[in-house]
Amino acid sequence: xxxxxxxxxxxxxxxxxxxxxxxxxxxxxxxxxRRANFEIARxxxxxxxxxxxxxxxxxxxxxxxxxxxxxxATADWGDSLTAYFTLLWCFxxxxxxxxxxxxxxxxxxxxxxxxxxxxxxxxxxxxxxxACGFAIARRKLADxxxxxxxxxxxxxxxxxxxxxxxxxxxxxxxxxxxxCPGAECPCACHQQTAS
Ligand SMILES: [Zn+2]
Ligand SMILES: [Zn+2]
Numbered sequence: 492x493x494x495x496x497x498x499x500x501x502x503x504x505x506x507x508x509x510x511x512x513x514x515x516x517x518x519x520x521x522x523x524x525r526r527a528n529f530e531i532a533r534x535x536x537x538x539x540x541x542x543x544x545x546x547x548x549x550x551x552x553x554x555x556x557x558x559x560x561x562x563x564a565t566a567d568w569g570d571s572l573t574a575y576f577t578l579l580w581c582f583x584x585x586x587x588x589x590x591x592x593x594x595x596x597x598x599x600x601x602x603x604x605x606x607x608x609x610x611x612x613x614x615x616x617x618x619x620x621x622a623c624g625f626a627i628a629r630r631k632l633a634d635x636x637x638x639x640x641x642x643x644x645x646x647x648x649x650x651x652x653x654x655x656x657x658x659x660x661x662x663x664x665x666x667x668x669x670x671c672p673g674a675e676c677p678c679a680c681h682q683q684t685a686s
Pocket of ligand 1: 671676678
């Protein structure tokens with residue numbers, strides 16, 4: 492081989508090495524990126540199950556599962572109303588976070604993101620429960636205060652999340668945004684009443 496051949500070979504080798512380094516860096520970047528997305532999904536779910544939201548769930552749960560006319564787990568209906576909105580706003584954050592993860596995935600050429608699927612699996616049963624729970628709690632709060640609960644904007648994120656999870660087949664389609672479908676409702680609260 493001539494000196495020129497050796498030099499050309501060395502040039503090709505260094506190009507291949509440089510490309511390999513780029514591929515390794517890209518894979519590392521993607522995996523770090525993926526880890527960060529899963530961490531966002533984990534934190535969004537954590538928000539739903541801890542702290543002030545967990546406390547709010549107790550109050551909304553007592554409205555959801557308590558008999559009509561019974562007092563909630565607090566003497567103050569104002570506390571129940573605060574809990575109702577605290578929980579709605581938590582779902583609003585989850586829906587906004589889910590949307591941001593989804594758009595990130597689309598920008599990277601994927602239909603959504605693995606982390607969105609992970610988040611959807613985590614929150615699906617919570618969304619199903621509160622599809623009925625919010626509707627029942629809302630009626631009881633309205634009865635107690637003799638005024639409708641004005642929650643259109645606060646509930647919009649939860650409704651979008653419900654529809655998205657129903658489209659993916661993760662939440663029963665019988666549930667409706669903003670109202671309990673009555674006799675057909677699959678929620679456990681109705682089975683409890685019937686027994
Ligand atoms: Zn129901
Ligand atoms: Zn229910």
